[in-house]
Amino acid sequence: MVKQPNPTRRSERSRQAILTAARELISEVGYAKLTIEAIAARAGVGKQTIYRWWSSKGAVIFDAFLALSETGPELSTALPDTGDVETDLKAVMRATVAEFADPAFEGPIRALNTEIINDPALAAQYREKLADPLDEAKKTRLRSAQRAGQLAADADLDLALELLYAPLYQRWLLRSGPLTPQYADTLVDVFLKAMRPEGRRS
Amino acid sequence: MVKQPNPTRRSERSRQAILTAARELISEVGYAKLTIEAIAARAGVGKQTIYRWWSSKGAVIFDAFLALSETGPELSTALPDTGDVETDLKAVMRATVAEFADPAFEGPIRALNTEIINDPALAAQYREKLADPLDEAKKTRLRSAQRAGQLAADADLDLALELLYAPLYQRWLLRSGPLTPQYADTLVDVFLKAMRPEGRRS
Numbered sequence: 001m002v003k004q005p006n007p008t009r010r011s012e013r014s015r016q017a018i019l020t021a022a023r024e025l026i027s028e029v030g031y032a033k034l035t036i037e038a039i040a041a042r043a044g045v046g047k048q049t050i051y052r053w054w055s056s057k058g059a060v061i062f063d064a065f066l067a068l069s070e071t072g073p074e075l076s077t078a079l080p081d082t083g084d085v086e087t088d089l090k091a092v093m094r095a096t097v098a099e100f101a102d103p104a105f106e107g108p109i110r111a112l113n114t115e116i117i118n119d120p121a122l123a124a125q126y127r128e129k130l131a132d133p134l135d136e137a138k139k140t141r142l143r144s145a146q147r148a149g150q151l152a153a154d155a156d157l158d159l160a161l162e163l164l165y166a167p168l169y170q171r172w173l174l175r176s177g178p179l180t181p182q183y184a185d186t187l188v189d190v191f192l193k194a195m196r197p198e199g200r201r202s
Numbered sequence: 203m204v205k206q207p208n209p210t211r212r213s214e215r216s217r218q219a220i221l222t223a224a225r226e227l228i229s230e231v232g233y234a235k236l237t238i239e240a241i242a243a244r245a246g247v248g249k250q251t252i253y254r255w256w257s258s259k260g261a262v263i264f265d266a267f268l269a270l271s272e273t274g275p276e277l278s279t280a281l282p283d284t285g286d287v288e289t290d291l292k293a294v295m296r297a298t299v300a301e302f303a304d305p306a307f308e309g310p311i312r313a314l315n316t317e318i319i320n321d322p323a324l325a326a327q328y329r330e331k332l333a334d335p336l337d338e339a340k341k342t343r344l345r346s347a348q349r350a351g352q353l354a355a356d357a358d359l360d361l362a363l364e365l366l367y368a369p370l371y372q373r374w375l376l377r378s379g380p381l382t383p384q385y386a387d388t389l390v391d392v393f394l395k396a397m398r399p400e401g402r403r404s
Contacts, residue, residue: 030320110319110320113319113376114316114319114320116376117312117315117316117319117375117376118232118312118316120377123376123377123378127376127378131378156388158379159369159388159392162368162369162372162373162379163365163369163392163396165372166368166369166371166372166373167361167364167365167368169368169372170364170367170368170371170372171364171368173319173375174315174318174319174325174329175322175325176325176329176333177360177364186358186361190361190365190396190397191396193395193396194365194392194393194395194396195392
């Protein structure tokens, strides 16, 4: 009897090859020039294989990014909590700035953002699967700082996260300034001043 | 002698029709589905007429947006300066929030941002022709507040503008929260707390 290849395993191998090809090509040629044809050629599969599993370029990119995040430490790991919110946030923001300054990491995220900006359904999916769990981990750290009296007890934590991350997001997205460790530190300093309990001075 | 139509005037009329069509179509169908063909059909010109003047969809959108800004009050007008920076910034941010909540206004800006995010050359052009002059007008108002002792004299005004506008930009771009007058006010409150002179409490 001739041994048949395991179709499930072969599918998974193709799927991973497609996601890897998508990530590599985004970093190499950028989002605008990325095509399904190029992803298929790089992954060694037919175009139809891609369209069987994904409805659009945006959907492939979303899964490529999701797979990247799942292999990274971010989604599973809580933020550090040494008791000193300034130290902890500066470590986190320095790491974030370093990621966004790395073309291999930022390429897929830039492509994903381009899709999200123009696709409200994908934006909702992104928020539910990626952004909300990460935000929840960050808020857990901020709540700890509130209990320690380092942040105002009545601070709106959604607004707090916007204040901390949106300047970095905008600077990265529009390439409007350098992403440096000093910038990360400055953002944390300004954030803590804006969020500190009334009556308290640093 | 047969009177010839004035070719300069006719060109200008076609140009304006193309820019108007581009703006209308972006609001109606969104950026992803916008095509040069549709712009040409709406404007009543041939595709080649568009390609004679613009190299890409992004370039048409950029000019459509530039024309929109030139007819608005923004570029020519300084920020209000009543002497009360809180009142003035809240008026400005409420107007900005209202603009970004208006589909007719935000559609072209969303399309422009999509292009800028993926085209560093267009981003530089955007910065020079649109963002820098607007930022300079805003900084003039912030400098006045610094002289009045309402903002820290040593505040980094580029960072200050990021802090004030980036949360709104991100919330609008990712559709991650409501754009309301209350949100505008809250952003100004948090901004003033982060930027106030040390030793001063509101």
